[in-house]
Amino acid sequence: MKSRLVRLYLDSRQSTRALVLVVAIAVALRISRPWTSGTGVVAQVLLLLLTLAAGAAIAASTQTPFGEAEQGNRLPALRLIHVGGLFVAAAGTCTLAAGPAVLRDLAGLTGLTQLTAVIIGAKFAWTFPLGYVLVCGGELDLRETSLWTWPTLPGDDPRAAAIALVLFGVGLVTTSYANPERALRAHA
């Protein structure tokens, strides 16, 4: 695959802007450490929200300017490079900023935003994951945990890690093979 094609594809997705945002979110993660490193409900929810912001930025950048006119057998690979590359950047910067503990939630929430992008469109990919984080906040507030709200489980819980990994994998594969613009179209 020609590097020019990759570059043009990435440019059409505003990847540079997404990358800058991801780095900015990592910086915000670092700055907010005093408020997100505790075990309180708000501390955990703030950490989840910042992690989600990185995933949402990646998903928002998958919007295509060409709509359904965009066709081609190289698109899955290009989408994989785009989303995978941004995720690697997010994982690296967020790990540097807040430690490896954020990796699980970043992977799972990124997968969730990608799946939402495929179902309802990249423009509103943030809606379902944001609602999900709110539900997780409610569970944390009630001191309840379950596999349905896996981000509320302790960092070393292997089941939560497996769910996050599966979500990320399914999200990545689905977004590579499905055009978000063919999703259920929203108004406006």
Place this chain on the structure above:
Amino acid sequence: MSGGLLRIEARRTALLPVLPFSALLLAISPIARHLAPVALWPDRSTDVQGAVQAIGPFVAGVAAWMGHREHRRGLGDLVGSTPRRAWSRWLATWSAVAIGAVLYYAVLVAVIFVVTARQASWGQPVPWPSLSGVASLLACSVVGFVAGVVLPGRFTAPLVAIGLFALMAAAMQAALDGSVLGRLSPIYPSIGLGASVFYAIRPDLAWAQIACYLGVALLAIGVLAVRGQARRPGVALLAAGLVLVSGATGLALSSRRDAQGVVVPLLRNPVTDASVPYTPVCGGSPVEVCVHPAYSGELATLGTFVNRIAAPLAGTPGVPARVDQVPDTQVTDVRLTIPNFIVHGDTIEPPDFARALRTRIALALVGSTAGHQPDAAQQVVASYLVRQAGDTPATGFIPDNPATTAAAARFAALSPDARHAWFAAHYAELRAGIPVELP
């Protein structure tokens, strides 16, 4: 802004496809779980305000998306040639989002209030939290819209939505940590819950919150007007918004907390400090439990709850025959004090709360009242009473001490007759705080 334009915008608003997410979220949120059979109007009214956290960020995100529509569609040149000012178009687009959000919120309020009206045994709806919620939704919508206009781009909507919720949560945490400005968070209860069925509702903070949100909304609309070639009304709106936000900040800075909630000296109404007369509802045996009529639906559960703790004391001279529910501020004897937003349904939960309540009642039964450190014997007997009721003492009231646990176990190992004899001989001294020898 014409009615026709507003109708077109209402049909084209992106809020409609997003609302189902918010509805789903509310359906599985703790707010929906609160719709259990026992209902208190102040509690439910505050739930209505809390619902803003599940609506506001979505409204802001959608408004941001609508705000950069012209930029996204590349319509700058086209709409730039229209005779009306840009501000007029933007106002119509924002109004469609705001009206949709307020209508959705109104439906939610109506549903919660209708359900509550069928369940509540006392009181009436409290309007202040709902008004605060409406004002904060308006602020969310206009702040999101202005963000979309000022910073057009595909990343604006998600970042505004997520950022706004993070801001609400951070302000709430700041308020819980003691910051007075944090009380202006849209999800901070605008009325005090701790004693609200016993006292009149105090709306001081609600006024400050509403002024703050309307001020923020006016500031944002002012920015919109200035950018939309309506400089004069824009400056007026900015000034009005600034006055309101400054006033609300001043009110919040002067506020303080007491047992009934937040007091703002400038807005204080002595009427709200007066207790509301009521006739208690009683039940349970052998210890009679008397509660505020708002809690009458929980009487049977509470009667069982209290009598299970007091069971080993049955027949002991001097044991209180009646337990009264009173606000935390009036604990003088054996009292059942209940934060009114926790107990729902036929069980007392969550477990931590039930544990704390059991421990407080057990300590009250052995003579230790709130504000007084129980002595060693009182701790041991209270620990035994809690354990025989199937729980462990809350460490906030009885420190986790191996000696206390061992003494409580020895107490539990006594035969019922020996224990009863010990209570008969020492209960009066125990309640009076006079040192007694434990078995």
